[in-house]
Amino acid sequence: MSTLLGHYNYWIVIVLMMTGFYTVIARPNLVKKIIGLFIFQTSVFILFISMAKVEGGTAPIIEEGYSLYSNPLPHVLILTAIVVGLATTALGLALVVRIQEAYGTTNEDDIHVQDETD
């Protein structure tokens, strides 16, 4: 029981991570692939933040009356990772838009067919 509760967060994170991974490798639509990466990325965020949690702790803002705080370092790493994640997602989506304009489709299979016939 303690193993189950103690690892519940990590296991769900792995399920989410694999959901994203599956979307990236099994779905031919490029927008869907980017969304898969987004799910994968968010699962990594949850993994880091879960590790930062201290039982009985509070948010790492120093205040009288509290002595136990959660670990602030993973919070910092993930905070910036979220913003960088948006920037890279936007770049990915911009590439998808350009692929749509060049090939007339965002379906990976159709793009391969067009490349082979050229």
Add this chain to the structure above:
Amino acid sequence: MQHLVDIVLLGLLMITGFAIVRMRSLLAVTMLTSIYSLFSALLFVVLDAVDVALTEAAIGAGISTILLLATVALTTEYEKVPSHRSLLPLLVVTLTGAALIYGTLDMPHYGDPNAPVHRHVAPDYIEDTPEEIGVPNVVTSVLASYRGYDTLGEVTVIFTAGVGVLALLGVHLRKRTEQPSDYHKLVVLRVIAKLFFPLILLFALYVLFHGDYGPGGGFQAGVIFATGFVLYALTHGLGNAERVIPPALLGILAAAGVLLYSAVGIEGMLLGGKFLEYNVLADDPVSGQHLGILLIETGVGITVAAVILIIYFGFVSRRPGGADAQDPS
């Protein structure tokens, strides 16, 4: 109680994730992605990461959704059924997942205060922040001061991504008279948006300058600031929004934020300290830290807001079919 909320939220995240994989309407998937982000923001609050939650709510549930909608509008709304249905991806995913779950068995339990992750530098950050930096929010002190180099790197990455989107899509200026097709139906929305616009910008400034004391800081403030202009563009037409804040100005602002950040670093060197050492910026070290953090957070906020608006204008000002497509007007 906290465990229960944690379990329920993770369960909801899992259900939303499965729904995203299964659905073929990309509009529905976009909305589900937004919900997925909102659930993860809620989870971050439960896990004590209030700064992260604020960022995730503003970015994941807000800006990402708008970018995905803009992309879906420029591409196709429905995903095609894959031509080949192989079990290989499922097998790969199952095996990888099983290996990862096996890997977690050695990990310290969730919430364990003696986990190695809590015994390295983190206690020092929490103990030393009140004397060395003098701000209550440890996340801000680590982000802006202890690990200022990292943050400078990340702001540069964001700036580069903005330049990348600009190179790929560009920003096309629209005529001021060009209105959304349902402009006249949007009267209520426009009045409300006008009312909210200054409040959103004010809130962004509060988040920026109050970041030392509560959750917030340059990253979140930049996103919220940009959201105000996105709301304006959505209700008043892109042409008007491009006049309020011209894309050329945004390019300069994006660079100015990074330059302000680096300038604070160099100023520290000129005053006899090291790069990004704030102690020398004022007469006593703590006020130097306050000044340094405020300046670099402002720089971060300017760059983030400008880059997000550049990306937004890049996506929504593009006409379906590309730059060469016929102008309908």
